[in-house]
Amino acid sequence: MPARDDGEDGAAADALSVVAHELRLEILRALWAAEGHSLSFSDLRTAVGVRDAGQFNYHLSQLTGRFVAHVEDRYELLYPGHRVVDAIQSGVFHRDLAGTEIDVPGTCSDCAGSLAFTYDEFIARIECLDCGETILGYPFDPGGFEGRDDAGVVRAFDRRTRRYWRSSTDGVCPVCAGPTDAELVADATTLQALDRYDKHFASDQPAIVATDCRHCSFYSYVPSGVVVLSHPAVVGALYDRGVDVRDERLWTLPFVVDTDRVVLAGSNPLEVTVTAGPDDDPLRVGVDADATISSLDV
Ligand SMILES: [Zn+2]
Ligand SMILES: [Zn+2]
Numbered sequence: 398m399p400a401r402d403d404g405e406d407g408a409a410a411d412a413l414s415v416v417a418h419e420l421r422l423e424i425l426r427a428l429w430a431a432e433g434h435s436l437s438f439s440d441l442r443t444a445v446g447v448r449d450a451g452q453f454n455y456h457l458s459q460l461t462g463r464f465v466a467h468v469e470d471r472y473e474l475l476y477p478g479h480r481v482v483d484a485i486q487s488g489v490f491h492r493d494l495a496g497t498e499i500d501v502p503g504t505c506s507d508c509a510g511s512l513a514f515t516y517d518e519f520i521a522r523i524e525c526l527d528c529g530e531t532i533l534g535y536p537f538d539p540g541g542f543e544g545r546d547d548a549g550v551v552r553a554f555d556r557r558t559r560r561y562w563r564s565s566t567d568g569v570c571p572v573c574a575g576p577t578d579a580e581l582v583a584d585a586t587t588l589q590a591l592d593r594y595d596k597h598f599a600s601d602q603p604a605i606v607a608t609d610c611r612h613c614s615f616y617s618y619v620p621s622g623v624v625v626l627s628h629p630a631v632v633g634a635l636y637d638r639g640v641d642v643r644d645e646r647l648w649t650l651p652f653v654v655d656t657d658r659v660v661l662a663g664s665n666p667l668e669v670t671v672t673a674g675p676d677d678d679p680l681r682v683g684v685d686a687d688a689t690i691s692s693l694d695v
Contacts, residue, residue, distance in 0.1 A: 415463065416481050420447065420456045425464060425474065429482045434474040441472055488539025489519060499547040503649040505530060506656070512648065514551050521554045523648045532648045535561070535617075555646040562619045563627050565608040566688050575612025579688035581621070581667045582607045602659040604669050606688045622653035624690065625671045625682045634680050634695035635673060 416422060427444040428434050436444060438457075447453040461467050464478035474482070484490070497516040501523060505512060510527025521537035524530065535558045542550055564571040566579045583604045606619040625631050632642055642650070652658040652673040662668040666686040674680045683692035 412463065412477070415459055418456065418459075420445065420453075421460055422481070422485065424457055424460060425478050425482050426485070428465065428472060428474040428478065434479075435468075435471050437471055486540055488543075492539035494539055494542055497542075499551055501551050501646070501648075503532075503646060505532065506651070506654055514554065523646075532654050533558075551646070555648075558647060559623070559626070562608075562617065562623045565610070565615065565617055566606055566619055566624055567627065570610040570613060570615050572615045573610065573613040575610050577608050577610045577615070579606050579608040579619075581605070581669065581684060581686050581688055582618075583661070583664070583667055601656045602669075603661045604659070604667060606684075608688070619688075620647075620653045621659050621669050621671050621684045621688075622650060622673070623647070624684050624688055625652060625673060626650070628682070628690050628693070630693055630695055631673060631680060631682060638674050638678055638680075640674070 416425070423445045424441065427441060428436060431440075431444065441457070442450065442453050445453065457465070457472065460478070461472070464475055464481060466473045466475050495517050497514070499514040501512045501514050503512050503523075504510065505525035505528060507530050508525060508528040510525045512523055512532065513526050515522050515524050516537070519536050519538070520534055521541075522534035523532040525532065535554075537554050537557065541553045541557065545553060561571040565577045568577055568579075570577050581604050602620065604621065606621055606624060607616070608619055609616040626642060635642060647653050650673075652671050658672050659669050660672075662670045662683060668683055668685050668691060671682045671684060672679050673682065680695040681692075682690055682694070685691035
């Protein structure tokens with residue numbers, strides 16, 4: 398259970414109400430855009446474009462101390478101010494990119510059909526254009542589309558999903574930095590029936606890793622192959638076999654997305670064996686109940 402202070406919601410609501418004003422958000426964004434995230438009062442007022450100094454001063458004073466620091470004759474963005482700007486720039490409050498479809502490298506593990514990246518309701522998916530199977534899916538902020546061509550968007554989705562999954566299975570929440578738990582779960586179908594992102598996380602493998610933040614709402618289901626991917630001996634052994642994991646995408650790594658690359662090695666406690674690498678020179682890696690690597694045969 399998340400540890401909660403009495404009054405935590407009240408303090409958060411109070412902080413959010415302070416920034417819930419267009420002019421105040423403009424002040425935060427103007428400071429963010431300024432060199433050194435810092436401006437004098439007059440430069441800040443010019444940047445925001447408010448004629449009425451009294452009105453401007455009032456709104457700035459509401460932010461000062463919590464989101465903005467007043468240091469000598471300048472105003473600077475504080476860390477919580479940065480996080481407010483980050484939340485806006487992620488695009489989740491105001492951008493809708495539904496309908497995006499981009500062809501991607503790789504083939505469907507079920508039917509060998511071609512794959513596409515699609516985007517709907519903040520979820521990016523790698524889908525088979527032939528059989529309709531979702532190979533992999535995960536939330537992706539609209540900010541991921543900024544300043545990138547199609548290939549860049551797809552690469553960014555791969556990289557960010559890897560980092561989120563790696564961090565959360567390594568005990569650190571990628572959203573709030575709080576502690577996460579990770580465990581192998583066998584009944585993926587039942588679990589994912591409860592989940593709004595159902596069916597998108599290697600659900601046909603015999604077990605997946607469930608990870609959950611004790612502090613915030615973050616949780617995820619992660620293919621066992623992603624845990625394997627974080628071990629340096631595995632990355633090195635794959636490299637020796639001609640596979641540079643940096644050049645791959647999660648959905649082009651068979652041990653992440655294919656059903657037959659993950660087999661049950663024990664049910665009490667739960668353990669799986671993940672087989673990576675080429676068929677004629679495989680590496681076998683055991684992943685145990687707490688989602689750590691229990692054996693390495695590379
Ligand atoms: Zn297919
Ligand atoms: Zn968290």
